Amino acid sequence: MPSTMQALVLSEPNSMAIREVPIPVPGPNEVLARVRAVSICGTDAHLIRGDYPGFWPPSFPFIPGHEWAGEIAALGEGAERYGWKVGDRVAGTSHDACGVCQKCVEGHYNLCENFGRPGLHRQYGHNYQGADATYVIHGMKCIFRLPDKLSFAEGALIDPASIALHVANRGGVAAGDTVAIIGAGAIGLLSADASIARGAGRVILLERNAGRLAKAASLGFEVVDTSTDDPVATVRAMTGGLGADVALECAGVPAAVQWALGLLRRGGRCAAVGIPVVGVEIAMQRLVLDELELVGSRASAGEMRRVMPLVEQGRIRVGEMITHRFPLVEYERALATFNDPASGAIKIVVEP
Ligand SMILES: [Zn+2]
Ligand SMILES: [Zn+2]
Secondary structure: OOOEEEEEEEEEOOEEEEEEEEOOOOOOOEEEEEEEEEEOOHHHHHHHHOOOOOOOOOOOOEOOOOEEEEEEEEEOOOHHHHOOOOOOEEEEOOEEOOOOOHHHHOOOHHHOOOOOOOOOOEEEOOOEOOOOEOEEEEEHHHEEEOOOOOOHHHHHOHHHHHHHHHHHHHHOOOOOOEEEEEOOOHHHHHHHHHHHHOOOOEEEEEEOOHHHHHHHHHOOOEEEEOOOOOHHHHHHHHOOOOOEEEEEEOOOOHHHHHHHHHOEEEEEEEEEOOOOOOOOOOOHHHHHHOOOEEEEOOOOOOHHHHHHHHHHOOOOOOHHHEEEEEEHHHHHHHHHHHHOOOOOOOEEEEEO
C-alpha cells in the first residue's frame, strides 16, 4: 500500500492541479476505497467556479467529487462488523448524516439538522474531502454494494440515479400519470426513467439544447423544444388542454419553475430538484385556486439501495448517460468538455 495518492486539489476557485497528497487513514466505521470511476456533476462545476463561497467547500485546499464507485482498500475499526471486506465493490453517495437528530431518525437524513457540524455530519465532495483522487474515505452509511453486473463507470452514476428516483418519488408519480420534465440533462433523463419505473403513462421532456433533445428522443421520450415552442402551450396541446399530472423541475432556472407550474393539470404536483440562484415569482392565484403542489427534492434519502436493481435491470439507463471518459490527470479538459454546451456531454466519467 503506497502512502501517497493522486488527487485533484482545488487551491481556490477555478484554480486546480493534480497533486500527490497523503492517503487518508479510515477512522472507526469508515472505509478507505480505491476510486475507479468518478463522474462530474453540475454541483462540481459550480463548486469549482466558486458559486458557494465558504459553504461548499468551507475551506481550501479541497478535493471535490462525490459520484463514484470503486473497491474497498482498507477497513477502519469496526467496519468489518457491517460485513465489509477489502476488495468489495461499492458505489458511494455524499450525505454522511449524524443519524441521531429527529430528521435522521425519521429517515430524512438528507435534511440532517446537524448539517455541516464538524464531527457530526459530512457531505463528501461538498464540505468534506471527496473522490476526485485515487483513494477516498467514506463512512458506512455512504457505501453500497455494487452488483457484479455493473461496471465502475455505471456505479459512479448510482448516486445521480438515486437523486433522480428521489425527485420522481417526491413528485408522487403514479401509474398512468403524464409527467413533464424540464431539463434533459442527466438528472432529467434519469428521472424520466425513474418516472416510468413508478408507472408513468407518458413522459415529456422539455429542453432547448439540440443534442440533449436528440438524446431524450433516442431514449424513447416525447420532447418539446423550448427554444422554438412555448413550453406551457405545447404541453397543454399535447394533453388535450388539461396539462401534466406531475412536473419535475430539473433545470434550475426561474423560467423553468414557472413553466413547470404553468403546465400542470389542476391538482398537479411539481417537485423541484434544480436550484435557481435567484428568487422566482410564482403565480400564487393559480397555485391556490387549482390546488397545485410545489415541493423541493434534495439529494436522496434511502434511494441508493432501491435504485440498484432498477439500474441492474436496465430500467434506469445510467450507461446511456456516459458520453465521455477521461483519466484523472486530464480533469481540467474533462471539466471544460462538461461546461461546453456544444460538446454533447451528459455525464463525463473520470478514471483515477
Ligand atoms: Zn452530484
Ligand atoms: Zn441528523
